[in-house]
Amino acid sequence: MTDSSERVAAPDVNAWLGALEPSARAALVALGELLAGAPRTAGPENAEQFTARCLRVASAASLVDENRELNPVARLTVPLTLAELIETHSGRCEVGPGERALAPMWTQTSVGDVRFRHPMCLRVHFPAGTVLESADCVVHVEARETVMRTAQVSVFVRPEHQELARGVLDRLQERGSALNPYRGRVVRALYDGGLRLEAFDLPAGLTRSNVIVPDAVWTEMDLGVASVRDHHARLKALALGTRRGVLLCGPPGTGKSAVCAVVAREVAGDFTVIYVEARAGVAVLSDVVEEAQRIGGPVLLVLEDVDLWCLARRAGGMGLSELLQAMDIGSDARILTVASTNDATTMDRAAIRTGRFDSVVEVGFPDAVQAGRILSALLQDVPGGDGVDVAAVAAALPASTSGSDLREIVRRAVLVAGDTTVSTGQLLSEVGSGRYQARPPAGGMYL
Template identity: 30%
Template sequence: MEKNLADFLASFSAAIDLAQQQRFQSPDRERLRDAISRHLGCPAQDVPIVAETIPFHRFADLDIALERLAAADPDNVLIGMGGGQQRRHLTLSDVVQEDGYSNVPVGQPDYVNVPIGPGESREALALGIRLFRHRGIPVAVMQRNGDPQTGSPDASIAVMAADRSAAAAVLAAVQEDLRTNSVLRGQVVSLGFDPYGQNGAGVTFLSRPLLPISEVILPDGVLERVRSHVIGIAGHRSQLKAAGQHLKRGVLLYGPPGTGKTHTVRHLLSETPGTTAVLLSGGSLGAVSHAAKLARAMAPSLVVLEDIDLIAEDRSMGHGPQPLLFEVLDALDGLDADADVSFIMTTNRVDVLERALAQRPGRVDLAVEIPLPDAADRARLLELYAPAGTFSAAALAQVAEQTEGATASFARELVRRAVLAAAEAGEDPGDAQLLGAAESLSGQREALTRSLLGAGPEAEGQEPAGPDAAGGFATGPRAGFGWSPLPHAGLG
């Protein structure tokens, strides 16, 4: 009985293999294996294959590098793999061996649009084989983009050449191109993973904010300290390197929600044109290792980790080991001393930060509090948000005195409500609307609104608002950093 079952299973498996081969056969198309063999000048099944994985955020760079490499041979040819969806799961080794999928026909290459800048994209080769000569030797290179459905969001290349050293030379040439050229250099990008997206993982290019120092309202000396550590050190990189001093630095911005931590980061990005910036927040914090490697390769760079407390909560509080925290620590420790890379972290809850992150030199060497604005700064914020000449200086000063504990977010909403109230009444906005908006937002019936906008619930004995609810209102949508083409002024 057992022998009969074994024979049946063996026959069934053979029938499936035969059916798969027959399904790929096409009487009017050349087999992919034969096309590769003809180009290489020898049976493809006897040729070694050298493969390498490329991080998902370098896929566009890989496509450009291979296109440039193949273009050096004027007789280069690009072919695809025939068949249905099954081809997405086949490797170059699968299609050149005697058994299995050797009947896969030549087909059309697959393409996908990938971003290469804000509002700019490139049609890249998603699955195809380039046949060309490198240094006079025929090579075949399969290029494939990442596909989370097959278990990997990263891109890959596989190279065949009768001489394995020739295949290794192709990979070396690609890596050299990746080291010296990149569409990411000098850009502001966010790395992310979306299991439901078309490509699963990728790069989002963001427009660099334009935010002058005049539109950042902070207590005297606060912004200057941050600028000196991030921008000032970068300006002296040659002298520091000559003296054997390290360039990498970690900055922690902490304070209540809505006081302007993210706004301060926007200003730093505005003041560092040409610097590569990688922004991580929420779920994308899981890409911190990728971000650190990218920052090292593209230096000078900034790596921004928003709401770092989400992954760096003190382990003594009973939450146990946190893998993402260890990745952050490794990223901070793994940078070379001469790497011109700044890690900028923000948090609303400095009290729960892991001590290994906050107290070890070389990880965070500058911690700066972004506090609630005082009365003078609240008046400056109101004046900044208000259309010029709309409200009197006396009204601005009165409202600033009445809104103790309010954040920049709250001040911005005050002006918006005053203008809206005037529009609804068919009037020009003035002091009456501003005072009325302040009274309305300060009322007991607006307690929830005041909490969300960071107006300071301490007056009612409440707990502070949750993580950065106000900051989200002030700086745009919380998906990533929510950078928009329009500047958000004054959220100091």
């Protein structure tokens, strides 16, 4: 028992109750009324009462509720559509609670640098002549997905209007697709218990002029882009399939990720670019592909370092089945999938076949000519860079020198030079030292 001297009387019971969670507040009020023997006074109108009043029935139990679950992207696009309808019919529609007698819930979602305001949980009454020409309806949106609730959109109508309710749901989803704020953007597909898309910016400064790879790489990438962007209708009419997949393979640091970034930057706007992180690839790659089809227009899917999560079945590849299933969805979809791997031999043979990954392109170590071009690009803005004999430096390089190695050679030379200009001799010294390559020591175990 707590000593009575420690108890503090609440100066304002209503204020104290108002600070509680809604469910706790309702329970305490009901308990107080029960103990006091006081008759229950009419409280605020709850969601069911709102729906029944708007549709002019005695109880919501006599209505029909047509509903559909909302996938992760529809949890934004359908509420955006509903917000648009509320604004369009602001003089005629009425917004009510979405849950019990709680106030309508609105929220804001940022996609890149754009902030969207939309409902989270509410009901709205659209009288005849607005959403439906000849009937009233009440639309309920619940955009929160938790263990206890499912994200969904519902349309309440009188039983004789049930078919019309299905049409409302169709139009909400179609308009939501048109309003999709992710279309034409560069986004990352993440997995945190379900699929989530997040807009992000690509690395600046990467172009074909400074990402030096074999011409065959750009030729294959251009073929894939043209396939889904320019020749979709023709290939579909010929029943040849339009979806394409390109697998870039080669040692670390040779420019595979840079190639993906260059192509993504070139096509963004015309394409929706979706980078799929490893956890999402393992768990929900099929969902990503299905969402890509709903977005509409051409889509570039980027699966970097796919070998980290999709090994051959003999190696127990945890993401193989998800990859194979996803690559078989929508052969006529306007989707170009570009994946990268350090070692194509770790990939299952079932993945590397026409119709999934149609071509495997090697991005190997640069030869002397390519190394010289890479050095010229890296030295373009470096003080003294225009005086460096890039051919001499390229000739001194070991055979297995990657583009990232060359970047580190130049960076070390700049750091060593300090406030002075970089010279051919400094670059040759860095090449000779071998310190630009992060290699483990040759010694044994340290204690």
